Amino acid sequence: MAVLDxxxxxYATKKYDPTRKVAQEHVDKIVEAARLAPTSSGLQQFRVIVITxxxxxxxxxxxxxxQEIVADAxxxxxxxxxxxxTAERIDGVYDYTTDVRELPKGxxxxxxDRLKNAYLNQSDEENFVHTARQAYIGLGLAIAQAAELQVDTTPMEGFNNAQLDELLDLPAKGLKSVLLLPLGYRDNDNDWLVSMKKVRIPKEEFVIEYK
Ligand SMILES: Cc1cc2nc3c(=O)[nH]c(=O)nc-3n(C[C@H](O)[C@H](O)[C@H](O)COP(=O)(O)O)c2cc1C
Structure with a gap:
């Protein structure tokens, strides 16, 4: 399907058919779309965890x-x-970049140095706001790729981040959860949202032009 179609x-699926599984090939493409997301300074500050x-x-x-969707998906x-x-994380990405591009290290x-000067002088909390933003870019691309494959998704912020971090042992990986994205297939008969119109504000209101 074309992107806009x-x-x-x-739509943000509210009820999944628990009997239908997404093919690995499709999951791989959805995750790949997130991996290809642009990120600030190319640091790829987020990871995708796939739970089956x-x-x-x-x-x-x-x-x-x-929200049962996380179990049914x-x-x-x-x-x-x-x-x-951290300096190590920033250097790690740029050492990898110079390796891949066959450029001299450094x-x-x-x-x-500019990045370290900016970020390492801020609090971890301030910096997590910035790293988390990058995850949203990946989320958007993953949602679009899934839709192109006619795989349903539900972007979700409605969860207890600290509890999920503990369950998945994320502090040991230097990560904090930002978003959930169930993947699956809509349950047409039981999803209250499936037949409702998509609601978006009119273009004239959404776009502000300076000509
Ligand atoms: C960042 C974000 C967080 C969201 N969190 C939830 C959530 O926790 N549970 C849920 O059912 N929908 C969630 N939604 C879905 C939105 O309510 C939905 O995308 C919005 O109403 C627009 O509808 P549509 O996606 O069906 O077009 C979230 C969407 C986004 C983008």
Whole structure:
């Protein structure tokens, strides 16, 4: 489907058919779209955790205010971002970049010094706001790729981040959860939202032009 048709087709699915599984090939493409997301300074400050274990999905239901979609969905993606910036993390990405591009190590030293100077002088909390923003870009692209494949998704912020971090042992990975994205197939007969019109403010209101 063309991008706009896919975006019109998709909606934040409220009830998944628990019997239908998303093919691995499609999950791979959805995750790849998130991996290809642009990020601030190219630091790729977020990771995607793919959960299919039914026990873990069930344990996440109460953490997500009882939203059963996380258990019924075929796959549950967790977007998690760096809990903080460190010099090692910044250098790690740029050392990898110079390797991949076959450039001399340190080619971007002046730039990484600027990044370290900006980020390492801020609190971890301030920096997590920035790393978490990058996860939203990945989320958007993953949703669009899923829609193109006619895979349903539900972007979700409605969960207890600290409890999920503990369950998934994210502090040990230097990560904090930002968003959930269940993947699956809509249950046409039982989803109250499936046949409702998509609501968006008119273009004239949405777009502000300076000509
Ligand atoms: C960042 C974000 C968080 C959201 N959190 C939830 C959530 O926790 N539970 C839920 O059912 N829908 C959630 N939604 C879905 C929105 O309510 C939905 O996208 C919005 O009403 C627009 O409708 P549409 O996506 O069906 O077009 C979230 C959406 C976004 C973008």
């Amino acid at each position: 896919s975006l019109k087709w998709r 274990d039914p026990e873990i999905k069930k344990q996440i239901v109460p953490i997500a205010s009882g 075929s796959h549950l993606l967790v977007f998690a971002a760096w809990d903080k910036y 080619r971007f030293a002046a730039y990484t």
